Amino acid sequence: xxxxxxxxxxxxxxxxxxxxxxxxxxxxxxxxxxxxxxxxxxxxxxxxxxxxxxxxxxxxxxxxxxxxxxxxxxxxxxxxxxxxxxxxxxxxxxxxxxxxxxxxxxxxxxxxxxxxxxxxxxxxxxxxxxxxxxxxxxxxxxxxxxxxxxxxxxxxxxxxxxxxxxxxxxxxxxxxxxxxxxxxxxxxxxxxxxxxxxxxxxxxxxxxxxxxxxxxxxxxxxxxxxxxxxxxxxxxxxxxxxxxxxxxxxxxxxxxxxxxxxxxxxxxxxxxxxxxxxxxxxxxxxxxxxxxxxxxxxxxxxxxxx
Numbered sequence: 658x659x660x661x662x663x664x665x666x667x668x669x670x671x672x673x674x675x676x677x678x679x680x681x682x683x684x685x686x687x688x689x690x691x692x693x694x695x696x697x698x699x700x701x702x703x704x705x706x707x708x709x710x711x712x713x714x715x716x717x718x719x720x721x722x723x724x725x726x727x728x729x730x731x732x733x734x735x736x737x738x739x740x741x742x743x744x745x746x747x748x749x750x751x752x753x754x755x756x757x758x759x760x761x762x763x764x765x766x767x768x769x770x771x772x773x774x775x776x777x778x779x780x781x782x783x784x785x786x787x788x789x790x791x792x793x794x795x796x797x798x799x800x801x802x803x804x805x806x807x808x809x810x811x812x813x814x815x816x817x818x819x820x821x822x823x824x825x826x827x828x829x830x831x832x833x834x835x836x837x838x839x840x841x842x843x844x845x846x847x848x849x850x851x852x853x854x855x856x857x858x859x860x861x862x863x864x865x866x867x868x869x870x871x872x873x874x875x876x877x878x879x880x881x882x883x884x885x886x887x888x889x890x891x892x893x894x895x896x897x898x899x900x901x902x903x904x905x906x907x908x909x910x911x912x913x914x915x916x917x918x919x920x921x922x923x924x925x926x927x928x929x930x931x932x933x934x935x936x937x938x939x940x941x942x943x944x945x946x947x948x949x950x951x952x953x954x955x956x957x958x959x960x961x962x963x
Contacts, residue, residue: 691759
């Protein structure tokens with residue numbers, strides 16, 4: 658695991674993001690985490706990708722990990738991306754590659770559409786994609802199947818967030834709740850995460866306020882929290898995109914439907930490629946695959962000959 662230290666970057670009026678950064682002078686690469694993670698999920702990627710020639714930044718999103726809470730109360734894609742673009746400005750990054758998974762993948766998609774002149778290309782590490790119901794229907798792609806009972810957390814976090822946090826009354830209870838997503842909720846293969854892994858990854862969620870902030874995105878999804886601006890995930894992404902998907906997770910749809918949707922949502926897509934034995938947390942579960950894939954996809958930017 659990388660021991661990359663955390664630094665804080667002021668992005669607006671004293672509002673700061675915590676970020677792990679290595680490889681200053683390389684090809685700019687922004688790594689965006691999802692739920693229930695922080696920038697720690699990229700611990701096995703930051704060093705190798707820096708060694709491959711990237712200037713790697715893995716921030717904690719607003720409200721997560723060691724970053725400040727949202728000063729305006731917003732936790733939507735536009736708000737996250739205002740922070741991230743300001744951070745990239747602070748680094749002097751004009752254009753950059755963005756990799757994301759889970760919430761981070763959707764933030765990356767929004768960023769590509771909201772700031773098209775800033776995002777050079779995308780790496781999506783799950784089956785996240787723009788929501789294009791009319792285009793999918795016109796192509797004869799069936800709508801998604803009902804979500805299984807294991808998705809009960811979406812309703813509770815999105816509609817009863819305060820009550821849920823009140824039930825998780827101690828740090829141990831909060832960490833145990835987060836650990837469930839790496840375990841019996843079937844987001845990844847059994848035993849993909851050791852007890853030592855879980856000690857690291859759940860630690861930021863011992864704090865009740867941090868846990869509560871992480872539920873805000875689910876409130877946005879459920880329509881119980883306002884957004885600062887419309888979310889730009891209703892149109893195809895025009896930048897080149899690489900998609901890697903771990904099939905061993907309950908969150909993935911039927912493979913052929915995923916592939917057909919992805920071809921429409923990302924007209925310049927490479928993939929999707931299915932990574933056997935991997936679940937939802939690909940940066941941690943299969944870091945070597947991720948690191949090699951990103952370096953290969955960006956070989957021209959790194960000055961490498963295929």
